[in-house]
Amino acid sequence: MSGLGILFDVIISVLIVIGASFALIGSWGMVRLPTLMERLHGPTKATTLGLGGMLVGSMLYFMLGEGQWALHELLISLFLFITAPISANMIAKVHLHELRTQGDDAVAGPAGRPAAPSDKANWATYEAPHADSVAATSES
């Protein structure tokens, strides 16, 4: 194997190891952090650096190692980059919703309950978006 080949091997292996490690760390965080909002930070690692690392590793693996054209892994990353924040946002909304509807039974976590941003409007989970605001997309 050529020196370049070894270099590629090392790069690919490092990417895979980093990716796998971050996936594990993300899942570990999800287990050990105290409440939902903290745990929600875990998956971001799995999605971003974890899966990202492995996808790039895979890409290089196929392109450099096997000589195949393999860029489509990027698409998965692109897709996840678009969707992961939305998932997190929706889950956070679920948490906020629970905070309100379950009252004292709900575990607010160390960050407590979020205060209303201003006296004119509360968060959208608690108050329907104002009709004329940007928040009112697709409200019919």
Added chain:
Amino acid sequence: MSLTAHLAIAPIVIPALAAPLALLLMRRTRHLAVSISFASCAAMLLAALVLLNASADGTIRTYALGDWPAPFGIVLVIDRLSSIMLTLAATMSMIALIHAVVTRADRKGWHFHPLFQFQMLGLNGAFLTGDLFNLFVFFEVLLIASYSLMLHGQGPARLKAGVQYVIVNIVGSSLFLIALGLLYALTGTLNMADMGLRVAALGPDDQGLLRVAALLLVSVFALKAALVPLHLWLPRTYAVTTPAIASLFAIMTKVGVYSIIRVVPQIFGDGAGAAAWAPAPYLLPAAALTAVVGFAGVFVARNLSEQAAYAVIGSTGTLLIAVAGWQPDTLAAAIYYLVHSTLAGAALFLVADVVARRRASFGDTATPGPVFSQRQLAGLLFMAAAIAATGLPPLSGFIGKLLILESVFDTPGWGWAWGVILATTLIGVIGFARTGSAIFWKETPPTDGARPVVVSKADMAAPAIAIALLAAWSIGAGPATAYGAAAANQILDAAATARAVLGEP
């Protein structure tokens, strides 16, 4: 290849085109959709008759879909039995369709005509295919169409019964797949003829698994055929279904019976080792029990549609008593009686509707009500249908039962078979006499303010046709039984079928 060679596919192509066309037209021009539906049924009947005639010479025709040879592709197999079933199905469709249109049942919900055509597609496909997995697919087609047709018109009773009907059949379909998986794992093929050959070559290590597969497969068919104790889904389902549909459903249980007749000799015949005639020891007792339970239901039923539903169970039991003999003459008897019992079941459901439509709030319950219009005629129709269903002369049920009695004579357990057939006939006669006399003879003074329901005689056409066909089936019993006997011989000669499907070895 000439166009007639493609006729084999016609019973599938016709409804498969008619259904989407009716779907497209239904919303705008209803009458056109109805016409398409009728034209399709007529065309199916014509095609079936041509196939029936062509099969009369004893040749088994195959049709390789996609030109892929058996056993690698799917082939249709047209022999005497499948021709009979196709003709029967097309006939039933005509009767049911006439009744649905005449009684305007087709307007009581969405998509009647497309679903009806799809239902026919499923039936025809099941009767034609020579491939086990393809049989599963057509089972599903006919089932899903039947779910929707069964619910046509809706209402709480249908919905409640529908849930049960659907779920039981979903379970049945799952079991079908398990059996299929086992058989493919063991034989490596899906073509029934090929499977029969390969089953015969299996080693001793595989016999247990093979027997499991055989029993599983046949019990799936038994579920469709509503064989006790797998019949529990039927009474309520059929009793609450729109009668026009229920009349078509009379053939649905026969699909299960047909499949048993098709599959057992072809795959689990003499050469099948531990699976040879695997269902045989269970079939006769189960069939006898089915006949008893069915006619006991007829005996105690409190309304005509329920009675009809139980009669369907009972007749299936009687039919399977004959099938369980697995001899040329018992199968011949079964085939003749199969056609008869399908028509008779349909006639009962249709008559129940004729009565219900006239008796306003009394419906078809066996409680006396005020005199209703055309009671005499309705009573005659009922009597004829009941005579047919119980198997009294002069309609074909009598000949069918005679055939069965004679053919099972001297087979093991013939005494039981005879006893059950005759006793259930009597129970049925008493049951029908009771409901009939309560509805057509007894009367109560008309309730105040209730206007008599005025219905035209047109809705008697469909049951009358069914009864006329029963009479014809009786009069023409000579040629009919001859054709049935030839079909039975053909079915039992699995080797000949295998040669026809797979080519000479």
Added chain:
Amino acid sequence: MRRLIPHPGLSVLLVIIWLLMANEPTVGGLLVGIVIGILLPIFTAPFWPGRPDVNYRAGVAYLLLVLWDIVVANFEIAWIILFRRNRDLRPAWLSIPMELDTPEAITVLAGTISLTPGTVSSDVSACGNYLLVHALDAPDPEAEIARIKARYEARLKRVFK
């Protein structure tokens, strides 16, 4: 031309995506990709009313910055998860006032915040002027708000003119 290609950015993106998916750099693939890049935006236009104008150059720069931040932040948060005790954590809700006025821009900002580990965009206010962010460890919430506004919102204002 404007009618044929209402959103050139989207069209280009689709062509790129098509080529990525096809995973083979062929002329045929490119042609099909162009057809799709033209047809799909037209077909889907009703589903995205009022698409904003985008400064693509600023957009690409922003993208690179975010990618870098993601990597860095990942390591920071990995450290926290692995070695910081729960009772030492300082999670906090940040209420970020926004000057962005298009839903697209707000979404990109919120997405950026979520993708960079340590912060999760949790909600938008009913008036659309505030973003609720949960920070995993923010001993000084005001500083964190300021950082986000400076590092991301300011740049985004340039991307979405």
Added chain:
Amino acid sequence: MTLEFLVASSIGVLVAGGIYLALRGRTFQVVLGLTLFSYAVNLFLFASGRLTLNAPPIWSKTVSDYADPLPQALVLTAIVITFGMTAFAVVLALRSFLETGSDQVDGDDAPCAPGDGPSADARREPRA
């Protein structure tokens, strides 16, 4: 542990769970039971082609070993059909619940309650 054991035991557990749930008294549980059951059935049908690693049935001049493609095609068909059936069953269960106010699947005590079926149809005014 062999892969064969894992698959066979999974099928067994899914079947057991499916049967148990299907025997519960409410439509939703029953549908869940059917779902489990159909997972098992699909796996079973798939397993009829045996378990093959690293040999997807994508034909190539250079490859000679393939997983058995036929069960895969069959399972595909089965999945689709099961999906259609499940969807219908779910909707029907819901529709029945909306109509009757009950999602129980146990019946009443008469073989056929008066006022059911065609009789009830006859009573209803014909709809245009």
Added chain:
Amino acid sequence: MAVPLTLYTLVVLPFLAALLIAFGSDRGRALHSGLAAAGSALGLAIVLAVAGRVIGGEVLAVSAPWVPGIGLDFSLMIDPLGLMFAGLILGIGLLVVIFGHFYLASGEATGRFFASLMLFQGAMLGIVLSGNVLLLLVFWELTSLSSFLLIGFWRDKAEARQGARMALAVTGGGGLVLIAGMVLLGSIAGSFDLMTILQRGDIVQASPLYPVMLVLILIGCFTKSAQFPFHFWLPHAMAAPTPVSAYLHSATMVKAGVFLLARLWPVLAGTDLYTVIVTSVGLITMLLGAWVALFKHDLKGILAYSTISQLGLLVMLLGFSLEMAAVAAVLHILNHAAFKAALFMSAGIVDHETGTRDIRRLGGLAKVMPITAVVATIAAAAMAGLPPLGGFISKEMMLDETLQISLFGLPWLVPVVATVAATLSVAYSLRLAIHLFFGKPRDPVPHAKAHDPGIGMWASPAFLVILAVLLGLVPMALAGPLVGSVAGAVTGAPVGYLGLSLWHGVNLALGMSMAAVAIGVLLLWRHAGILRRYEAVRHLDAKEMFDRAMGLADRQVRKLIVATHTPSLQMMLFATFAVIVVLITEGALTGGGNLTGTRAGQPASAVAIIAWALLIAATIAVVLAQRQRFLVLIYISVIGLIITLAFVHFSAPDLALTQISVEVVTILLLLLALNLLPKTPPLLSSNPRRIRDVLLAIGGGLGVGGAAWAMLTRNPNDPISSFHLANSYSGGGGTNVVNVTLVDFRAFDTLGEIIVLGIAGLAIFALLDTTARGAAGARLRSWQEDMPHSPERHPLMFVMATRILLPLVLAAGIYIFLRGHNQPGGGFIAALVVAIAFLLQYLASGFDWTDARRRVGEHMLIASGVLIAMATGLGSLLFGANFLTSAFGYFQVPLVGEVELATALLFDIGVFAVVFGAVMLALAQLSQISQRAARAHAAQVEAQQQEDQR
């Protein structure tokens, strides 16, 4: 007239008349009775025309095949026995028609009456003229059916309905037993042709099945001829109009059993078993009927029991298996037909004129209705067996024959009992005549308007009575040749000496006869006292017993049926699973072979084991959390995910794709449905039941899992798929063998599959389109959200993300579609991907917003999808190839290079359209009802708020 025509005409005539009457049933009485009379008369004429030849020894026969397979031929034959019965059926039939014309009020349903009567006549004729025993059975059951109609003619009377049903149950049931007997007989004899059978008596009687067959046939005969213990139906059949009774109970229906005994004499008679059974049954019946007749008060009741008794006499005579007994029987058949029909008609006249049939209210009618009195009295005398009437001759012959018979080794038994019965019959016959017509009227009311009817009514009985007299005075001249030849036909050998005369000299029989008359008169004289004693004892009422048995059967059977047929899904599924578990166990245990095969196992990796653990854990979680429905869905997702991984692991990329996409759509469906279903329903089942279910579940799991294990550890058996692998590229034009299988090798399956999905879509639409109406509509309008909701409907970030995702996912869908033939993918998966793209819009921006922007209707998609797939399949027919034959080719396109075009791709477009349409239709419909529910709720809340403000 040619023989075939003669015979066919004879049998067809009554049916034809019935048909004509039925068609003209809304016309007048005259037409109905006229047609019936014409039919009967014509038939009678034919019988008379051939009578000479037949009595002369010629057997006219004709046969046409009907169902050769079972030996059922349409054979008719007329021999002396048939001739006599045919003559009776038609002759008495004609008289009954005439009588009936006057008897029935013009307002009655005479059309129905005469049509049924002629139907019955035809059936009776069929019985006596059948030359094939199976054909005989056909007519036999037809008499049961038509008599059912006749007995129940006055259908608004409860006793008529009950009587009809009972008659049907007993005679029809007996007919069924007879079927068994006859089929056995035919099987033993090797033919169902009557003539053939009659010649094979030796073979039949030698058969081990002879006793069974005999008993079965006898039951058939006894039920029809009202022999003990099946006699009870006959008195209740008296609810029929009197003309019917006159017909059924004199010469026809009840004689059918006697006829059959006579008919089958050569095959059945002569054995000890036969003699014992038939003689004793006849004897008991004769005695019992006569005894009860003595105490009945209803005229028709008396006649009914007398009929039973007389039938017993006939049966007994036939049981003797003696030639002269046969002669006596034949003669008595004639006698009985004459006097009994006359008596019934007389009873009818009395009833008609006085309005009552209760003999206790009548008396001294001779003064007001002398003609009737004369007719009835002579007929009664004939029944009593008084000289010089025909009844005397046959009775004396009977008594004479009893002396020949020793039953149970007791030579005196039969003569003594027969004499007692004869005594009783003298008593009841005389009671009938004397109490009715002589003495003083007991009740003035029925007497008030009574007078003789017009000649139309009394002509028929009068004619019959004249016959009865002549049969006594000039028996040989009137009936000699007939009786001789009939008896010969019965026994199968010519009868030498007939001895039909009033005077046989002084012998024991004469003594017995005289004793009978003397004691009979004595009995009548002391009747009142005996009656009191008789009525003091509570008698078993057969009808009551029958009703009670029926009621009991009905209740018990119903209870059983109801208990086992509760529409319980759990019961249905339990039965199904139980059957399966039992069969799997049975198959595995009895089939032999090994559970584990010889195929080497493959070691599992750590990931595989972890994934397996995940699957097991999730499955258990589903079961344990079954009532927390939302949680369950999440666990289900885990299972789906693991199965996807399994498909990836086991080289099934297409399956993985399908599983993934189907999974998510299913979850969405379940979520949509769950919104309106109870979220955490209460517990339903009891502990024992759960244990039972757990055991069954474990059994099922072990069975199927074991089967899977057995399968997986075996080597494949040369699967046909090697052909598919070999031909996929060269013959199907694609490298993805799974896809080529789906769209080419097994495209027919796929066609069915998409149709299933299309139907599912349509079915769901049909199901849900009606939710706004009826009970469901009401329920939705009053629907209460069962969990608090966030006010925000369309989260900003989500909405914006889906706007960019739509074109991206669509592009992915197109890509997956196009490459399917060669790589994992295809129309189905593409359709689901595209559906997911739109679903995201629904999820984020809502139904209305999205629906307003979608253009193609789902119905259209489904329909055109099926049509496209069909058109693709049919296209190959144009090229002379079979349905669904594919074609593909590679084309060089400038710049692009080689491009493959395959018809399979066109087929896949059809697949795509149907799947997409069906999925969208289902989800859109389902989300719409939630919409309606939500809107209804909002409206409700608003209304509530307005109320609160007020």
Added chain:
Amino acid sequence: MISYAITFAFVCLSLALALNLWRLLKGPTAGDRIVALDTMVINAIAVIIVIGMLTVNDTYYEAALLLAMVGFVGTVAYCKFLLRGDIVE
């Protein structure tokens, strides 16, 4: 070397999946379970990618892509259900 990395990745991902399962079963809130499922899907995608590398076969790539899509759809649908009951409105 790459094969060691791949083995390492399998071990990590297996552990990660197990941890996901733990959170999924433990909850305590519905949100926790959704997060666990969402992460599980991500890890499953990673497993598929690694399997692809192990078998030198990118046939499974579409499965990974599709899984990413439907994982997202599932997550938002679950959330929408908890927030609004009606996931399509």
